[in-house]
Amino acid sequence: xxxxxxxxxxxxxxxxxxxxxxxxxxxxxxxxxxxxxxxxxxxxxxxxxxxxxxxxxxxxxxxxxxxxxxxxxxxxxxxxxxxxxxxxxxxxxxxxxxxxxxxxxxxxxxxxxxxxxxxxxxxxxxxxxxxxxxxxxxxxxxxxxxxxxxxxxxxxxxxxxxxxxxxxxxxxxxxxxxxxxxxxxxxxxxxxxxxxxxxxxxxxxxxxxxxxxxxxxxxxxxxxxxxxxxxxxxxxxxxxxxxxxxxxxxxxxxxxxxxxxxxxxxxxxxxxxxxxxxxxxxxxxxxxxxxxxxxxxxxxxxxxxxxxxxxxxxxxxxxxxxxxxxxxxxxxxxxxxxxxxxxxxxxxxxxxxxxxxxxxxxxxxxxxxxxxxxxxxxxxxxxxxxxxxxxxxxxxxxxxxxxxxxxxxxxxxxxxxxxxxxxxxxxxxxxxxxxxxxxxxxxxxxxxxxxxxxxxxxxxxxx
Amino acid sequence: xxxxxxxxxxxxxxxxxxxxxxxxxxxxxxxxxxxxxxxxxxxxxxxxxxxxxxxxxxxxxxxxxxxxxxxxxxxxxxxxxxxxxxxxxxxxxxxxxxxxxxxxxxxxxxxxxxxxxxxxxxxxxxxxxxxxxxxxxxxxxxxxxxxxxxxxxxxxxxxxxxxxxxxxxxxxxxxxxxxxxxxxxxxxxxxxxxxxxxxxxxxxxxxxxxxxxxxxxxxxxxxxxxxxxxxxxxxxxxxxxxxxxxxxxxxxxxxxxxxxxxxxxxxxxxxxxxxxxxxxxxxxxxxxxxxxxxxxxxxxxxxxxxx
Numbered sequence: 001x002x003x004x005x006x007x008x009x010x011x012x013x014x015x016x017x018x019x020x021x022x023x024x025x026x027x028x029x030x031x032x033x034x035x036x037x038x039x040x041x042x043x044x045x046x047x048x049x050x051x052x053x054x055x056x057x058x059x060x061x062x063x064x065x066x067x068x069x070x071x072x073x074x075x076x077x078x079x080x081x082x083x084x085x086x087x088x089x090x091x092x093x094x095x096x097x098x099x100x101x102x103x104x105x106x107x108x109x110x111x112x113x114x115x116x117x118x119x120x121x122x123x124x125x126x127x128x129x130x131x132x133x134x135x136x137x138x139x140x141x142x143x144x145x146x147x148x149x150x151x152x153x154x155x156x157x158x159x160x161x162x163x164x165x166x167x168x169x170x171x172x173x174x175x176x177x178x179x180x181x182x183x184x185x186x187x188x189x190x191x192x193x194x195x196x197x198x199x200x201x202x203x204x205x206x207x208x209x210x211x212x213x214x215x216x217x218x219x220x221x222x223x224x225x226x227x228x229x230x231x232x233x234x235x236x237x238x239x240x241x242x243x244x245x246x247x248x249x250x251x252x253x254x255x256x257x258x259x260x261x262x263x264x265x266x267x268x269x270x271x272x273x274x275x276x277x278x279x280x281x282x283x284x285x286x287x288x289x290x291x292x293x294x295x296x297x298x299x300x301x302x303x304x305x306x307x308x309x310x311x312x313x314x315x316x317x318x319x320x321x322x323x324x325x326x327x328x329x330x331x332x333x334x335x336x337x338x339x340x341x342x343x344x345x346x347x348x349x350x351x352x353x354x355x356x357x358x359x360x361x362x363x364x365x366x367x368x369x370x371x372x373x374x375x376x377x378x379x380x381x382x383x384x385x386x387x388x389x390x391x392x393x394x395x396x397x398x399x400x401x402x403x404x405x406x407x408x409x410x411x412x413x414x415x416x417x418x419x420x421x422x423x424x425x426x427x428x429x430x431x432x433x434x435x436x437x438x439x440x441x442x443x444x445x446x447x448x449x450x451x452x453x454x455x456x457x458x459x460x461x462x463x
Numbered sequence: 464x465x466x467x468x469x470x471x472x473x474x475x476x477x478x479x480x481x482x483x484x485x486x487x488x489x490x491x492x493x494x495x496x497x498x499x500x501x502x503x504x505x506x507x508x509x510x511x512x513x514x515x516x517x518x519x520x521x522x523x524x525x526x527x528x529x530x531x532x533x534x535x536x537x538x539x540x541x542x543x544x545x546x547x548x549x550x551x552x553x554x555x556x557x558x559x560x561x562x563x564x565x566x567x568x569x570x571x572x573x574x575x576x577x578x579x580x581x582x583x584x585x586x587x588x589x590x591x592x593x594x595x596x597x598x599x600x601x602x603x604x605x606x607x608x609x610x611x612x613x614x615x616x617x618x619x620x621x622x623x624x625x626x627x628x629x630x631x632x633x634x635x636x637x638x639x640x641x642x643x644x645x646x647x648x649x650x651x652x653x654x655x656x657x658x659x660x661x662x663x664x665x666x667x668x669x670x671x672x673x674x675x676x677x678x679x680x681x682x683x684x685x686x687x688x689x690x691x692x693x694x695x696x697x698x699x700x701x702x703x704x705x706x707x708x709x710x711x712x713x714x715x716x717x718x719x720x721x722x723x724x725x726x727x728x729x730x731x732x733x734x735x736x737x738x739x740x741x742x743x744x745x746x747x748x749x750x751x752x753x754x755x756x757x758x759x760x761x762x763x764x765x766x767x768x769x770x
Contacts, residue, residue: 082733089521089736107736111520219606219616227628229716279616280605282628282717297606423735431718438717440630 029128030364034066037357041069044361045084046099046346048074050310051157054378055365062364068357077286088113093351096358099156101344102144102415103235103422108347109147110420110463115348116150120359128363135368135385137410140343144415147463153345154366155384160413161240161340162405163196164293164308165189165300167324169203172212178202189300189324192332193244193269196223196300200276203299222276224298227437228285232304234429235416236340240302241266243338244330249425249454250417254462256454259447267436267443274437282434294319302328302340305406306382312399325401327408341413382406418463425461428453507749510742518739531743541744543719544727550634551723552702555641560695562642563649568679570650571657581651588648596711599640603627603712630720633713637721640708649694656690657683692763700752724748 046052052074059072073095075083084098089111100108108114121127133141133154141155169175170187179187183198190196200222205211207218226233238249247262274281278292290307292298294317305325314320328339346365348358364370368385375381376393380403383389394403419425429450436446454461514531517524535541566584570577587595602610605625615621621629626636664682673681684691706725709715715722715730722730724744731741 085736086521086733091521107520111522111736113520218612229714229718278606279621280607280611280625280628283605283625292606421735424737427730427734431716434717435630438624438628438630440718 029130030062030066030360033126033128034068034357034360037354037360038067039069040354040357041071042096042352042354042358042361043071043073043094044097044099044346044358045073045075045080045087045095047080047157047344048076049306051306051374051378051381054381055374057377058370058373061370062361066360066364068361070361088349088351091351093349093353095349096352096354097346097348097362099344099346100153101159102342103426105144105147105152105345105415106418106420106422106463109152109418113350114152115350115352115355116152117348117359118151120355121151126356126359126363128367131363131367135387136366137384137386137413140341140410140413140415141384144343144345147418153347154362155343156346156365157342157344158382158384158410158413159342159344160305160382160406160409161236161302161328162305162308162402162409163190163300163326163328164303165199165324165326166296166319166322168319168322169212169299170199170324174213175202175211189326190329191326193241193329194332196329197269197272197276199223199300200273204276218297219278221278221298222300223273224277224284224289224292224301225273225281226284226286226289226303227274227277227281227434228283228288229430229434230427231285231430232340232342234426234433235342236302237266237270237433238429239338239340240328241270244328244334245269246331246334249429250419250461254417254419254460256451256458256461258454259451263447263450264443267446270433271436271439271443274439282438293317293323305402305409308402309380309382312402321398323399323402325399325405327405337412339409339412341409343413343415383410417461419458419461420463421457421461424457425454428457510745513739514742514746516739518737518742520736521738523738527739531739532747535740535743535747540719540722540727541724544722544724547634547719547721548703548705548723551638551641551705552699554635555638555645556695556699556702558642559646559649559698560691562646564653564691566646566650567653567657568683570654581654584647585651586647587644588651590644592707593711595640595644596708599636599643599708600627600712603636627713628717630717633717633721637705637709637712640712641702641705644708645698645702649698652694653687653690656687660686696756696759696763700756703748703752 046055056072056074059070063069074080080099081101081104084095084100085104085108087093087095088098088108091113100114105114131154136155137158140158144155145151145153170189176187179199179202182202185195187199187202188195190199202222203211203220204222205216205220207216209216209220211220226236242248242263245262245266247260247266248257251257278284278297284292286304286307289301289303290311293301293303294311296317296319308323308325311317312320312323327337330337346362348355348362352358366384368387371383371385371388372391375383375388375391378393380393380397381388383394383406388394389403389407397403416422432441432446432450432453435441436443441449513523515526515528517527517530570581574580590598600608602608603615603626605611605628606616608625611621611625615626621632624632626632660683664686665678668678668682703723704725705723706729709721709723709726710729713721715726728741728744728748731737731744735741
């Protein structure tokens, strides 16, 4: 017994010592690597979400550790895209580093405004040997950071979508019995798109009807999805529906491949789901969807998990704690699974005058120590490292189903294909997604129109 | 400056300035001319230059002649945007014009409380476009909009969609917002014109036994025509260029049902970074306006004695 205790104590001591020595090494690495750049100021542009707000509290530690000053600017989704791109494309180099969503990478790489990192990664004075990139969640990292054999970034944000439903409604005995009587199977969070459709139909009710034993004071809807022109409406349709139905935007060679029976079937389902959604669905952005769920007027949704984290909180939504999450539903019978995600990165501006100092900062950001701190301080979050799933803030979090859903999405998440004309394609497809959803055009017309528009823009659409 | 004892007939021919003061008028207008050249003329010339070049992602590369124009003129989306703007203008501006004129005539009748009424009426026009956009978003947003929820949906005036989410209704909603915002401007401009009309012709007409309708058509309207033409033209140009409220309320959607040339140009520039084609669009719209305004000016000058 004593022997066992001694061994355990020795192991614990060695673990603590080991961890401390790794920490000491890492700290000294960044301080040492940054010595030639002490006093340099770098400007970094990032997007404002709850995740970045937490990160902004950690950034001053980098300044203390390295002596490199960081001007850290946070802007909203649309501004960070416009201002960041404008600066990079102007060649002015005001920002040394800019956060880019995965979909921005194709156009920006093709414009030649992102500095590849390969020489910096190969430089032993700058590259931290303990960064441990194998701990990054691999598929988002590899598909976002590398293009054409070059590395352009690490991974910074793993935005991902999850299935989100009202647990109190799905668990209500009366509703369960009525659902089983109507559809012949048990009411539960949707695992398939077909189940999601049934749940949407079942819960769409008019004012005055009963819901979970209480009369409704206003209309209630079976589903809410993003439907605004622009935003992430088309990616929601593309990655969660079209791909799960076996269709896609392009084929393996990058040729437009939108007009397929699979896409038509997915568009049919997309339209059908819109008939169970609130009348304003075509106005709903990625911010409105969680707001509608938080206000309790819809039964289920597909939403971005980082926004969910901001809603499913006591004091924010009266339904906080009454939600359940799950993996993105797939088409019944399919074996390959897809889920909407937007792995995003911070890149070095090709016009940056301080690429080395910026590189040290990017490494420091992606370092395990900072990532652990980010998750811990934010009392959860969206991890970029596999090891983060085991952190107490995630492993011990109350909404475990949310983290399980996130993990399920990130297991299959990929960055958007690198298409130089992504914005034009995205804009056209976003309009088609709306028009099909609203029933203005048929799914068949939508697929044909999408293919024709794609062909106008590119015949080989990949970089 | 005229010396003591000298008089100058108003509108009479300008007398030649002494040689040493020849540059004086030019010196006086120099600041505004320099400002106009820097902020308006140079960017315009550069826009024309860009429209003849391949300019993608901020990189100006080859001279491509009229390719950008050809591309644009064969693009259904461009013609759709012109159609949207034309519908917008030809519905909104005449209604604003007629309501504005009617309101001005009413205000001109010594309405009680006019001093309070005028600033109140002018409020929509004084609002920043972003405020107008947000206000009507709050009013008409699907499911939770004040009017959508309490009126349109409650009384089943609209079902299964919302105003801004419907390709059939969104444009008319934008027209309605424009009318709401700009009718007071027309009204007050016309009212100011009515207030400045001389009373003599009316007194003479009254002596001759003319009724109010005859006075309106034979005295008011002809005398007010120059102002009506100028205000109408300015509003027409302004309405065709509408951007802010459309951007905030619909972003050009659903689909492309509310996409005006300004929205499309913004998209081409700041989303697609296709600056060459966006410049061609800007030049084409400018040319169309230039031609239209010239024709309009000539007609208004000759037939309506407006300028």
